[in-house]
Amino acid sequence: MTTIRSARTVATRTVSRAALVLAIISIMPPIATAGETEAKTLLKAMSDYLAEQKAISFQYDTNLEVVTKDHQKLLLASSGKIEMGRPDKIRATRHGGFANVAITFDGKTLTLLGKDANLYTQVEVPGTIDHLVDELRDTLHRPLPAADLLLPNVYDELMRDVVDVKDLGSGVIGGTECDHLAFRAKDLDWQIWIAQGEHPYPCRYVITASQVDQGPQYSIQISDWKTGTDVVADxxxxxxxxxxxQVDLKDLVDIDELPNHFSVGGTK
Incomplete structure (x- = not known):
């Protein structure tokens, strides 16, 4: 009984301290305009750096939060690798608890391979990587991980509809010191951690659906960043x-981060 009472006391004190911290944060004055300017400058530098790279590869880990009808948050995790050759070549893998998928694109043909079922489908999508990103998201409903960060002008894409900008100082992701920036748009909040130094690549990117009940998040953390001749895929x-x-696209099931047995707006 004493142990239980002690544990409750510790928990109460911890919650009280957390509440105090939140209260302090809520009454702090707004970050100065200079912080907003600096944040935009850092994001633009990252965007320019990414646009200059003709070949990129990186490992990634994603977390996708889903919220049930009774407000329970569930976290779906996956990992993978992306190799990209501008302007029109990409290879991506994603392995999670519900899917093991490989995507290849050679500038003309998109191939989706479900490794566990050993089934694949092909779609003719001639064009650049940014055209492919649009097609995967809007037409095929199979978005690429980190798609926002693969486009030729990342700054314009990310800053669309942004209404608030904050420079939160520095943070450390995977041992790399980063600049931590936070943005608020009309329908979502997002944060990004950008590696400091001469290679300002994105280390972590978090999107919060602020207008959705319980504010579910999607996050991607990037590691093993390589560019130029260090990228081996040719x-x-x-x-x-x-x-x-080979099968039709409709017959290639369980290749999304959200598995087929999770019903959007449903009861599962």
């Missing part, structure tokens, strides 16, 4: 090494 065509069976 063949972005589909190599059917496992003799996978």
């Amino acid at each position: 063949d972005f065509g589909f190599n059917n090494a496992t003799k996978a069976k």
Whole structure:
């Protein structure tokens, strides 16, 4: 009984301290305009750096929050790798608890491979990577991880509809010191951590659906960042090494971060 009472006392004190911190944060004066200017400058520098890179590869880990009808938050985690050659070649993998997927694009043909089922589908989508990103999101409903960060003008894409900007100082992601920036748009909040130094690549990107009940988040953390000659991928065509069976897109199930048995707006 004493142990339980002690644990409750510690918990109460911890919650009280947290509430005090939140109260202090809520009454702090707004960050100066200079902080907003600096944040925009840092984001623009990242955007310019990314646009200059002709070849990029990185590992990533994602977390996708979903909220049930009874307000329970569930976290779906996955990992993968992206290799990209501008302007029109990309290879991406994603492995999570519900899907093990590979995506290849050679400038003409998009191939989606479900590794566990050993099934694949192909779609003709000639064009650049930014065109592919739009097609995957709007037409095929199979968005790429970190898609916002792969476009040729990241700054303009991210700053669309932004109404508030904050420079939160520095943070450390995976051992790399980063500039931590926070932005508020009309329908969502987002944060980004940008590596300090001469290679200002994104280390973590978090999106919060502020207008959705419970504010679910999507986050991606980037590691093993490489550019230029350090990127080894040169063949972005589909190599059917496992003799996978070709099927229609509708028959290629469980290749999204949100698995098929999770029903949006439903009861599951």
